[in-house]
Amino acid sequence: MTRFLVLSGLLLAIGAYGVMTRRNAICTLLGLEIMLNAGNLNLIAFSRVSPSPAVGQTFVLFSIGIAACEAAVGLALILAMWRRYRTVDIDKLVSLKE
Amino acid sequence: MNPIPIAIPLLPLAAFAILVVFGSRLGRAAAYVAIGAIGASAALSVYVLSWTFGGVALDQSLQWFEIGSVAADFGIRIDALSGLMLLVVTAVSLLVHVYSIGYMGGEARYSVYFAYLSLFSAAMLMLVAVDNFLLLYICWELVGLCSFLLIGYYVDRPAAGDAAKKAFITTRIGDLGLLVAILAIYASVGSFRYSEVFAAAQGKLGAPAAMATVVGLLLFAGAIGKSAQIPLHVWLPDAMEGPTTASALIHAATMVAAGVYLVARAFPIISRSPAALETIAVVGLASSFFAATVALTQTDAKRILAYSTISQLGLMFVGVGTGAWVAGIFHLTTHAFFKALLFLAIGSIIHGTGEQHVERIRGAGRSMRITAATFAFGALALAAIPPFSGFFSKEEILSNLYSTGRYWMFAAALLISFLTALYIWRLGFGAIFAPEPEGDGAKAPHESPITMTVPLVILAAAALGVGFLGSPFSGVFQKFFDEPPPHVIPVPLTLSFVTAVAGVAVAWWGYGAGRRRLDDVLKRAPALYDLVQDRYRIDEIYVNFLVAPLVACARWTYERFDKNTIDGAVNGVGVAADALGGVLRRVQTGRVRDYTAWMLAGAVGMAAIVAVVVLR
Structure with a gap:
């Protein structure tokens, strides 16, 4: 059990690190996906000790399905960003500042 | 609860709601919605009136809300007084509605006008139908609001806006008195309902006469504001800025009548205090005389009628204040018809000529025959020439003054009667029936459309006929209120007849056939004449x-x-x-x-x- 949780914590930290250090939007998205799977792993791990293990596993199935959608939307946004600004560097997109 | 009496005010209210929401889409059809509603109310009023012979026909109420120990009820009381008022209000209002089709035909805000008219009628009908003082106060204010809206109907005229504000604020001063009176009644009796309050008037509310005096005078303060008596009369002449049809409604049935209705309704309380009654009679008499003299000097046809209303309302208060409240209500009824008639006739002339100055409508009656004839009916009724209705109702007030020994009041009322006949026939002989000015190439005015002349003819018939109901020949009106029919007292009867005829005769001598003799006589005292013409500069x-x-x-x-x-x-x-934002915005890096x-x-x-x- 502990090992699962440690792995999940590591995955979350790696994902967060990726999101925060990478300037490329695609890498940021990859980091997000890793963080998401850290959560999924947690759900699976707890479902093993739960009296009704199907609940956690069902959650994860939904989560994976929605993650796929989210990845598609995210990639579409990046594509739109490329077409509009000719860059995928998120540090260059600071128009919200003003 | 019985739905029929409630439907009478609710039908115009529903018409108001429909016109507010769909008015602009209905276009010309807006008028028919309003007329249908008020017509149905009028029919129901006739039916309801038939219940009321012999006392209270209906007094039902439901609990509306309760705050702490104060319970407010929603109730309807139909008795002789409210039944009669319902009929008068719906009848006059219906005719004004029909007349407005022609008179307001060219207006851009046509449906808005009819929406206001419906709300005005609904508020007044509710005011006379309710069974407690709290609801009466709500309707009372609603009537005031509607008169504000109608007086200020011509939104592009600054004078109309000023007149509307003046009317609203001036009447609010009186309303404060009414509010305090109602609170005093509640504090003393513990109920707003008429039946309980009037029962208590025989006991604790009337027991210290001072209490009855205070409540009576405060109630009368409200009536002074609404019925435009001295010193709160200033709003009524300015109210002429509204459409003439709205004036007809305000002067005849819906606004100023509320004050007289209130005093008649609260008569069981007020009659406990001789001092309050005396004050009402004196204020009424003073207003009546004051307004009659001012009416004699005005040059705007509508203003003459406005002062005439103040004068006639004063006479009603004289009647109520000297104990003859049925005579006062009888005069209210006849006045409602002939004053509506006079206003609508003048409105027809304004419609035909585009003028309302006495000199500029000269001879208008020559080419507008129906209007002129109906105006003559109204003017004869106002001048109290028998057999027109005004004679019988005014005669009863005068007879009562005479038979109760108030001789100086009787003399003053005779003088007012003379002035009344004089000023209205000054308008008649001096303007409407005068020969047309010579050499004036202006085109002759045309007669008004049929939607305007038919209400005029109906009102003319009423101005002639309604008086018989309360005359010594029939006495139906008095029987309706459980009073003995009037009996003929020869002295006041003869005197009031002679003064009225004398007034008309002097008017003919002074103003007939294009003469201006009387003005010349009056202007020998220029300071006094100017003072009167400037409305005593109040x-x-x-x-x-x-x-x-x-x-x-x-x-x-x-x-x-x-x-x-x-x-x-x-x-x-x-x-x-x-x-703070300047500090916090640094957080917003955009990254x-x-x-x-x-x-x-x-x-x-x-x-x-x-x-x-x-x-x-």
């Missing part, structure tokens, strides 16, 4: 001694207090928010990674709180 006194100090006070407050203190506080809040870091920091923070608070 408006100027109010402007100089009340309005000007108030405006100065308001200006001072605006300059000193509002600009510095209030605006300072408001602007201070703005400046502070701006400064996604910074936001992510803040989010993660927040998540970690929350996890820490959960760890510390929940798990420990």
Whole structure:
């Protein structure tokens, strides 16, 4: 059990690190996906000790399905960003500042 | 509850709601919605009136709401007084509605006008139908609001807006008296219902006569405002800025009648105090005389009628104040018909000529025969020439003054009667029936359309016929109120007949056939004539001694207090928010990674709180 949780914590930290250090939007998205799977792993791990293990596993199935959608939307946004600004560097997109 | 009496005010109210929502889409059809509603109300009123022979026909109420120990009821009381008022209001209102199709035909805000008219009728019908003082007060204010809306109907005329504000504010002064009176009644009796209040009037409310006097005078203060008596009469002549049809409604059935109705309704309380009754009679007589003299000098046809209304309402208060409240209500009824008739006839002339100055409508009656004939009916009724209705109703008030030994009041009322006949026939002989000015190439005015002449003819028939109901020949009106039919007292009968005829005769001598003899006589005292023509300069006194100090006070407050203190506080809040924002905006870098870091920091923070608070 502990090992699962440690792995999940590591995955979350790696994902967060990726999101925060990478300037490329695609890498940021990859980091997000890793963080998401850290959560999924947690759900699976707890479902093993739960009296009704199907609940956690069902959650994860939904989560994976929605993650796929989210990845598609995210990639579409990046594509739109490329077409509009000719860059995928998120540090260059600071128009919200003003 | 019986739905029929409630439907009478609710039908026009429903018409108002429909016109407010769909009015602009209905176009010309808006008038028919309003007329259908008021017509149905009128039919129901006739039916309801048939219940009321012999006392209270219906007095039902439901609990509306309760605050602490104060319970407010929603109730309907149909008795002889309210049954009669319902019929008078719906009948006059229906005719004004029909007439308005022609008169207001060219207006852009056509449906708005009919919406106001419906709301006005609904408020007045509710006012006379309710069974307690609280609802009466609500309707009372609603009537005031509607008159404000109608007087200020021509929104592009500054004078109309001023007149509307003047009417609203002036009547509000009287309304304060009414409100205090109602609170005093509740404090003393513990109920708003008429039946319980009047029962108590025989006991604790009337027991110290001082209490009855105070309540009676406060109620009368409300009536002074609404019925335009001295000293709150100033709004009514200015109310002429509204459409003439609205004036007809205000003067005949819906606004000024409310004051007389209130005093007649509260008669069981007021009659406990001789002092209050005496005050009502004296104020009525003074207003009546004052307004009659002013009417004699005015040059605007509508203003003459406005002062005539003040004068006639004063006579009604004289009747009620000397104990003959049925005579007062009888005069209210006949007056409603002939005054509506006079206003609508003048409105027809204004419609035909585009003028309302006495000199400029000269000879209009020559080419507008129906209008002129109906005007003559109304003027004869107002001048109290038998057998027109005004004679019988005014005669009863005068007979009562005579038979109760109030001889100086009787003499004053005779003088007013003479002046009344004089001023209305000054308008008749001097303007409407005068020969047309020679050499004036202006085209002759045309007669008004049939939607206007038919109501005129119906009202003319009423101005002639309604008086018989309360005449010594029939006495139906008095029987309706459980009073003995009037008996003929020869002295006042003869005197009032002679003065009325004398008034008309002097008017013919002074103004007939294009003469101006009487004006020349009156102008031998120019100072007095100007004083009367300037309405005794009461408006100027109010402007100089009340309005000007108030405006100065308001200006001072605006300059000193509002600009510095209030605006300072408001602007201070703005400046502070701006400064705070200047600090906080540095957080908004626009970089996604910074936001992510803040989010993660927040998540970690929350996890820490959960760890510390929940798990420990």
